[in-house]
Amino acid sequence: MRPILHEPGPISMSGYLSQTGYPIAAGQRLRLTAAYDNSRAHTRVMGISLVYVAPQAVSGCAAPPTDGRTFQPAQLKGIPFRTKTPVFKVPLTGIGADGKAHTISRPAGRTVKLDKRSSVKVRDYYFAAPNASVAPGSTLTWDFGPATLHNVTLANGPQGFASFNLSEGRRFKFRFTKPGTYRIFCALHPVLMTETVTVRPHKRHKKH
Structure with a gap:
């Protein structure tokens, strides 16, 4: 522990x-x-x-x-x-093949590119998009399931934020303005529920 x-x-x-x-x-x-x-x-x-x-x-x-x-x-x-x-920097923790908790850089699964206004389901006991990529200025909404309480807690990243403990279809949203990797977990179930949100760098406009 x-x-x-x-x-x-x-x-x-x-x-x-x-x-x-x-x-x-x-x-x-x-x-x-x-x-x-x-x-x-x-x-x-x-x-x-x-x-x-x-x-x-x-x-x-x-x-x-x-x-x-x-x-x-x-x-x-x-x-x-x-x-x-x-x-x-608080690390993310996951369960390894040996059944023990280990420090991880990101949860398993491919990275999904999301729109500027997207929703991620939070269920028992997982984030539907464990690895997401968004553009700067994107707003991500977490949609909490009907039963168990969960939350969104930032382990480490460029900008701090956190939600209350939520359930019963309640939502929490956050607008990502600073590029970088945000490592997130549910503080109530930190080993089972982890997520990364990568905010891509700002696009540079070419000079004509």
């Missing part, structure tokens, strides 16, 4: 801290949102929020606390921490 960290390292994580906190009255709905930078390739990102009930009664939501600050956990301990995300 090859462990894959969801972050570059514990000391690279950031957080938000406030001793005062956000006052919320009992019975009110608390809605949390988070935005992650998906411009670089990564497998998954996790967000954690801690909520506790204070003994004091409050009448309702108030202004944000004035003592809130964003921090790196390592800063609190005086430990040097990373300021730049390290580059690491």
Whole structure:
């Protein structure tokens, strides 16, 4: 088994801290949102929020606390921490003839040339086009089957993207603008479900 960290390292994580906190009255709905930078390739990102009930009664939501600050956990301990995300390419993994998991460069099967707007079926447990080739600017739509949850997760490639866990005919699409090879897997079934999408180089117009 090859462990894959969801972050570059514990000391690279950031957080938000406030001793005062956000006052919320009992019975009110608390809605949390988070935005992650998906411009670089990564497998998954996790967000954690801690909520506790204070003994004091409050009448309702108030202004944000004035003592809130964003921090790196390592800063609190005086430990040097990373300021730049390290580059690491997650490999694809497949099952060999010996029944063991091995690193692969691409799944088995020929490369299929797809149109600028094409759809790929995602079923139990495979991508219908395990190796696809598209032109720059093409939009690929993954059509998820009716039963088991699957997803599209980028292992490595020129541009980061990932889908939610989907099923029941739901779809996910992505527009490929940067040429290169995108190695993809289902994070729920990483050994069984792999795919490569090769975005061809931009055509050079001949000068007359």
